[in-house]
Every structure is written in C-alpha cells, then in structure tokens.
Amino acid sequence: MTSLNALRVRYRLWRNRLIGSATFRSKIARFPGTRWIAQKKSNDLFKLINGFVFSQVLSSCVSLGVLERLKDTVASSEALAKDCGLQPGRMQLLLEQAERLKLVKNVEGNSWVLDDAGAVVAADPGLHAMIRHHALFYRDLADPSALLKASYQDTELKKYWAYAHAQDPADIGTDITQPYSELMRSSQEMLADCILAAHDFSQYPAVLDVGGGEGAFLAAIGKACPDTRLHLFDLPSVTDLAKMHLARENLADRTEVHGGDFARDPIPDNAECVSLVRILCDHDDGRVKQILANLHRSLKPGTKVMIAEAMAGNSAGAELAAVYFSLYFLAMGSGRCRSDAAIKDLLLGAGFKNPRTKPTPNPLLATLVLAER
Structure with a gap:
C-alpha cells in the first residue's frame, strides 16, 4: 500500500x-448549519433499508393495472378500486404511497393522474414486462445470504434464461426461447433509442446483429437507416420468431436471418458492422472469449464491432446498473456487469484492434465499446 x-x-x-x-x-443533527447533511444521510440510509418496499409499490401499481388505467385520463380512487378489485381503503393506501414515489398525483379530492415516473411506465410496454419479470428475481433474492454462498442449486432466473447454461444452445426449443425473446423484444425500445442516439448506423451498407433475438434492435436500425441491409444471427429456435417480427415491421425484404450458436458456428461476414447488444454481459469470461474468438475467425478484416450493454463505471447511472446487474447475473448463474476497460481487454485478447469507449445519453441503459476486426 x-x-x-x-x-x-x-x-x-x-x-x-x-x-x-x-x-x-x-450534534450534527442539532446544529443548524449541518442539519441538512444529517437529514440527507439519514434519508439515503432509509432508502436503502426501504428499497424493497418501494419496488413493491411499483409492482402492485403495474400488476393491478393502476398506471395503465390512468394513462391519458383522470380517475377517482373509488373507480380505480372497483376496476382493480380492491377495497376502496386499500386502493387509497396504495395511491398515497404511489404519490410519495412520484408515480401518481392527487389533483383534487379523490381524483388521480399520473406523475412523471408513472407516465413513463404506463407508456412503455417494455418497462411493464420487466417489472412483472422481477417477481422471479425477487424470489431468488428472498435469501440473499444463501445466494451469495452459492447454496442455491437452481434459481428462478437460471431456469428462465436456460440458454446461458445449455450444453448445446442450438438444441433449445422455441417453448424455452419464446418467453425470454418476447421479454427482450418488448424491453428494447428505450435501449435501441439510446444506442442509435450515440452511433450512426447509416454509414454502413449492412449491419449484422449477433444474438439479435426477435429483431427489435435490428428493426430500430432499419427504420432509422432505410438504405442499410439487415442481418440477424441467433439460435435456430429464435430465428423463426425474428422472421415473423421483422415481417410485421415490413423489413423482410431487407433482412437475412441466420441460425446457429454464436460461440462456435460460422458467422456471416457480409456486413460492415456487427453489433452485440446485451450479449456479453449474459456470459462468464470463458464463454465470452469463445464468442469473440469465433467472431474474429468469421469476420473479414476491417469489420466494425459494437458492444452495447450496461457497464460498470463512475457515473450515477453506471453505478446503479452495476449494483443491479451484478446481483441479477449472480441469480442467473451466468455473466457479470463489466467495465468498458474489461470489455476492451477481452476484445484485444480475441485479436480485435483499436477498442474505444463511446458514451450514450443514458449510461444506466448502455455504454458502447467499438473495435475493428
């Protein structure tokens, strides 16, 4: 030292x-000049203690449909109670706590509208899906000490994200891949917007999204870049879902979909840019090295590679993401929230050149690392 x-x-x-x-x-709390510091520290500590309660208020508002019913309208607590199947007193209790968390706002008497945070959640199906999905995560965190001691042999998230542990991911059926593929598609709108605001994909004649799921991110590129050819690579059980989704987005004539395991099967080399969105974070270092080595073998020299995911860092958003995803991946049994420096080291180790970090408007959602084959 x-x-x-x-x-x-x-x-x-x-x-x-x-x-x-x-x-x-x-003494600090009593002295007028330092009282605000004591209060802030006390409030910050109580937020840590009370965080789970806050999350359950939000979860209740979503699962009961409170925020959805208040979208673009005003409603009384009595009407909401009837619609949601609650006693009026219990609905009033929930609404009062939701107001304290800036989800709803009382405008007059028993009339309620959405507040800022509630309006965002109500307008975004992806956020709805992720909040509902957290019920699995919370069950895994019921005994965090046991989770940290690796006492859990089988967690809810480990069963849900089955591809991360499969001996042969290509053998996984649609019955397993469809639920998480739908979740990823529904939750990618804000992420795609964040990435597209940070990087111009119109400069590439063709883009390949590796591990592209049902094609939500690729569809966002297609809409923003009408002259760019689109390619998607994912497990065979996912590619049919991707074809259907991209057809619904009227992008089928510009898209080629390829099936395989991105850690071992040849990856098409007919795109100038290859993106991996929320892919590396799902896997431990050993499999990440296999994925990147396979990419390096498959791609032609000069191809740009873009890694996009939430990364550990010093900004407030990056720190929040690291705390959340570190425990999420622990429960999942695979992956970790890496810093951009760690990802650049993995890229260099696989033979890629000139890795560099590119910030996005929201590091809570993603940071970019770009490199060249």
Whole structure:
C-alpha cells in the first residue's frame, strides 16, 4: 500500500469512528448549519433499508393495472378500486404511497393522474414486462445470504434464461426461447433509442446483429437507416420468431436471418458492422472469449464491432446498473456487469484492434465499446 493510500485509509477509519458515534451524529443533527447533511444521510440510509418496499409499490401499481388505467385520463380512487378489485381503503393506501414515489398525483379530492415516473411506465410496454419479470428475481433474492454462498442449486432466473447454461444452445426449443425473446423484444425500445442516439448506423451498407433475438434492435436500425441491409444471427429456435417480427415491421425484404450458436458456428461476414447488444454481459469470461474468438475467425478484416450493454463505471447511472446487474447475473448463474476497460481487454485478447469507449445519453441503459476486426 502506497503512503498516499495508507493516509486515505487512516482518514477513512477516523471518519468512520466519528460518524459511528451517536453523540457526534446528535450534534450534527442539532446544529443548524449541518442539519441538512444529517437529514440527507439519514434519508439515503432509509432508502436503502426501504428499497424493497418501494419496488413493491411499483409492482402492485403495474400488476393491478393502476398506471395503465390512468394513462391519458383522470380517475377517482373509488373507480380505480372497483376496476382493480380492491377495497376502496386499500386502493387509497396504495395511491398515497404511489404519490410519495412520484408515480401518481392527487389533483383534487379523490381524483388521480399520473406523475412523471408513472407516465413513463404506463407508456412503455417494455418497462411493464420487466417489472412483472422481477417477481422471479425477487424470489431468488428472498435469501440473499444463501445466494451469495452459492447454496442455491437452481434459481428462478437460471431456469428462465436456460440458454446461458445449455450444453448445446442450438438444441433449445422455441417453448424455452419464446418467453425470454418476447421479454427482450418488448424491453428494447428505450435501449435501441439510446444506442442509435450515440452511433450512426447509416454509414454502413449492412449491419449484422449477433444474438439479435426477435429483431427489435435490428428493426430500430432499419427504420432509422432505410438504405442499410439487415442481418440477424441467433439460435435456430429464435430465428423463426425474428422472421415473423421483422415481417410485421415490413423489413423482410431487407433482412437475412441466420441460425446457429454464436460461440462456435460460422458467422456471416457480409456486413460492415456487427453489433452485440446485451450479449456479453449474459456470459462468464470463458464463454465470452469463445464468442469473440469465433467472431474474429468469421469476420473479414476491417469489420466494425459494437458492444452495447450496461457497464460498470463512475457515473450515477453506471453505478446503479452495476449494483443491479451484478446481483441479477449472480441469480442467473451466468455473466457479470463489466467495465468498458474489461470489455476492451477481452476484445484485444480475441485479436480485435483499436477498442474505444463511446458514451450514450443514458449510461444506466448502455455504454458502447467499438473495435475493428
């Protein structure tokens, strides 16, 4: 340990002893000039303690359809209670807590409208789907100590994301891939917008989305870049779903869909840019190295590769994403939330050149790492 770091540690230990003193905290809370600091620290700590309760208020509003019923309208608590099958007093209780979390707003008497956060959730089917999906995650977190001790042999998320553990992913059937493919498609609208705001795909004659699922991100590229040819590569059980979705988006005539395992099967080399959106984060380092090595073998020199996913970093959004995804992937039994530096090291190790980080408007959703074959 350097002398500077040793000094920092000594300062931190001294500070911790000071803050840990009830007498000191009492003085800070009583003194007018420092009272706001004490209140903020106290509120921040209570948010950590109470976070699960907050999430369940949101979950209840979604599962009962409260936010959906308030979309573009005003409704009374009595009407909402009747529609949602709750006693009026219980609906009033839920609405009051939702108002405190900025989901709804009381406008007059018992009349309610959506607040900012509620309006976003109500307008985004992908957020609805993810909030409902979190019921699985919460069950896995019921005993976090056991999860951290690796006592769980089989978690809800591990069963849900079966492809991450399959000996041969190409053998997975549509009955398994369809639920998570639909979830990924419905939750990608904001992510796609975030990526497209950060990188111009119209510069490429053709784009290949590896692990593209039902084609939600590829469809977003197709709409934004009308002259770009589209290619998608995913498991054979997913490609039929992708063809149907892209046909519904009127993109079938510009799209080629290819089936296979992206860690071992040849990947088409007929695109100038290859994207991997929320792919590497789902897998441990060993399989990521296989995926990138297979990409490097398959692609022609000069092909651009774009990695897009939530990455650990110093911004507020990146820190929130890292806390969330680190536990999510632990429950899933595969993957991790990497920093952009870690992803660049993996790309260099696979033989790719000039890896560089490109920020997006919302690092909570994604950061980009670009490289060249």
